[in-house]
Amino acid sequence: MQRGAQAAGRASVASMADTMRAVVARGGRTLQLELVVIPEPGPGEVRVRVGACGICGSDLHLRHLGVIQEGLTPGHEMAGRVDALGAGVTGFAPGDAVVVEPLASCGLCAACRSGREATCPSVKLFGVHANGGMAEQVVVPAARLFRVDPALDARVAALAEPLAVVVHGLRRGGFEAGQRVLVLGAGNIGLLAAMAARAWGAGEVAISARHPHQAELARRMGATRVLREEEATPKALAAAAQRDGGAELVIETVGGQADTLRAAGAAIAPGGTISVLGLFLGPVSLDGFGLFTREGTVAFSNCYARSPRADFADAVALLEAERERLAPLVTHTVPFSDPERAFALAEDKRAGAIKVSLVP
Numbered sequence: 001m002q003r004g005a006q007a008a009g010r011a012s013v014a015s016m017a018d019t020m021r022a023v024v025a026r027g028g029r030t031l032q033l034e035l036v037v038i039p040e041p042g043p044g045e046v047r048v049r050v051g052a053c054g055i056c057g058s059d060l061h062l063r064h065l066g067v068i069q070e071g072l073t074p075g076h077e078m079a080g081r082v083d084a085l086g087a088g089v090t091g092f093a094p095g096d097a098v099v100v101e102p103l104a105s106c107g108l109c110a111a112c113r114s115g116r117e118a119t120c121p122s123v124k125l126f127g128v129h130a131n132g133g134m135a136e137q138v139v140v141p142a143a144r145l146f147r148v149d150p151a152l153d154a155r156v157a158a159l160a161e162p163l164a165v166v167v168h169g170l171r172r173g174g175f176e177a178g179q180r181v182l183v184l185g186a187g188n189i190g191l192l193a194a195m196a197a198r199a200w201g202a203g204e205v206a207i208s209a210r211h212p213h214q215a216e217l218a219r220r221m222g223a224t225r226v227l228r229e230e231e232a233t234p235k236a237l238a239a240a241a242q243r244d245g246g247a248e249l250v251i252e253t254v255g256g257q258a259d260t261l262r263a264a265g266a267a268i269a270p271g272g273t274i275s276v277l278g279l280f281l282g283p284v285s286l287d288g289f290g291l292f293t294r295e296g297t298v299a300f301s302n303c304y305a306r307s308p309r310a311d312f313a314d315a316v317a318l319l320e321a322e323r324e325r326l327a328p329l330v331t332h333t334v335p336f337s338d339p340e341r342a343f344a345l346a347e348d349k350r351a352g353a354i355k356v357s358l359v360p
Helices: 002-017 057-065 160-172 188-199 212-220 234-244 260-267 288-293 311-321 323-329 339-347
Strands: 019-026 030-037 045-054 077-085 097-100 137-141 145-147 180-184 204-208 225-227 247-252 268-276 297-300 330-335 355-359
Touching: 030 339, 057 339, 077 137, 077 160, 097 160, 145 311, 160 188, 160 247, 160 268, 160 311, 180 188, 180 260, 188 204, 188 212, 188 247, 188 311, 188 323, 212 225, 212 323, 234 260, 247 260, 260 268, 260 288, 311 323, 323 330, 330 339, 339 355
Parallel strands: 180 204, 180 247, 204 225, 247 268, 268 297, 330 355
Antiparallel strands: 019 030, 045 077, 045 137, 045 355, 077 097, 097 145
């Protein structure tokens, strides 16, 4: 009887050695920490030991709607260290500091061949369609890894993903140095957009901010003007555009059910562009007459691309150069063991949250 108990104990320890902790979606909106089997990398894949995983606005939207896939580990803003290599993988070694471009696509369709994998009909986003980074380890294609400075804090390194979204949005909007830029929304995407636009040479960058802590960080990111809520209405922006000519590029970062596209249309200069980074959850309103008379362009921006060059690569370069400026965007750090608290913090902007980072 005693020998049997000892054998069972050894089996239990052995099985525990093959498991890791992961945040798992249960019952739509419920997130809980569970022990799951450590994934093994297949051919062309790499296992990454996660150092940090940020919570994105799209994570909040999906959880609010209760549509996170049952049993899925969320999280697509990932940074960590290479842990194991699958067959055929070269160019990486265990211990390398990396960030993950969290896409898997067919590689064969016209979108993939042109470097626009995010628009592939069969694209999958890690953390949405496949297990993501809110776990101690995650397996991803080696082709989706980008090296980062090993001295970079993993929580800051994980900002590479939303910064790549911003880089792509600037490109979709036809950004040029010297432009007048307006950013609508001062969440992490909006603040990153203000920083990136200034770093790339924007002449002026105005940004709308709802909360005082957002306004303070916007100035630190390089915004030349911060608009209060009453200054960012369609009427107020139209009046401002009449006075100063409007913004040559408006970057919309709010999405959801906000009426920000009408505001963006009111703010653009003749021939200007609206780059839409926000994820809208339903029909949107546009001022068709105003866009027509000013020959405005509306460009929706989905994730990132590799044409003409990898947005992620440029995001990593910008991140490493601006690491000290960007570090304050990570306002909260929460362990994997408390995912409900992490999401609650991320949802409550009045609590001072910009980017909430989950760590092992």
